Amino acid sequence: MPLSPVFDSLARTEFATAINQSPYLMGVLSSVHLLGLTLIVGSSVITCLRCFGFLVPERHLSEVMRPAGRAILLGFAISLATGFPMFAPRAVTASVNFTFQIKMILLLAAVVFHFTLYRYVTRSGASRPPWLRLTGVLGVALWFAVAFAGCVFIVLD
């Protein structure tokens, strides 16, 4: 099913028009979006430090990865709640933008990673070092890549 009519309709909604006409509102949304991203990036670094054994290695993995995982989900919820209203007014142009498409693919990969490997390692807590380190590195790499693609999209848009 082609999505362009959906994006076109979305961009024409009153909701999207109201956001588009208020640069201040767009600024507030973008600011809070960045807060969410900050929470995600910081938490993924904390996770990575624990996965490499640099942070409380004597304690169970879940004691770091569970609160960090919750913070990542909270950051994701904030980013999603603010990202969608920013996307709505420019749904047509953003959806065909190569950088934005890359960001969405990376975001999907990061979310899949979080609900599979990250969750598995947090729950099992007994993964061997290579898997642990892979989880730590993948988390930082994926979320950082999402942030980087977002930056490129902002500055080139």
Add this chain to the structure above:
Amino acid sequence: MSFFELIQWLEQTRIAVLVREDLWLFPILVSIHILGLTLSVGTLLWFDLRLLGFGIRHCSVSGLYRRVMPWMLASFFVMVVSGSMLFAGFATSAYDNVYFRIKAVALVVAGLNALIYHLVTQQRIAPWDQARVLPIPARVAGLVSIISWTVVILAGRMIAYTLYGIDS
């Protein structure tokens, strides 16, 4: 030389002109600045949460500090360098911008808070280094840090939407 004359001079330096006129330098600097900020403040947040008694409560305060600070300081350096270059490029416009002033005040508050923590609060860390609930000065330092850096992020992003007088 007044402060305004100083920033006028700054805006005319070679690097400032390059920031304004080069097609790629500005977007690259903005990207680096934002990424540095997410890494710096994002990792610092976990230390602040520990001071408040949340997050990784099983780790000693000094242990968490040792692990988090290299990331925080390295990215903070990147953020300061890229931010200074961006400021130089648009110094006079930024000077008049209310959000830039809010950001500058929040940065000063964050800096003073860190200074007081290191020079005063941290000097008596031994009795509460392992404790889950920390003394009030440590908790205040964590709270002030979270609030001031949140204001830095919010006001900093608003600058991009208001620097050129979006009302006009």
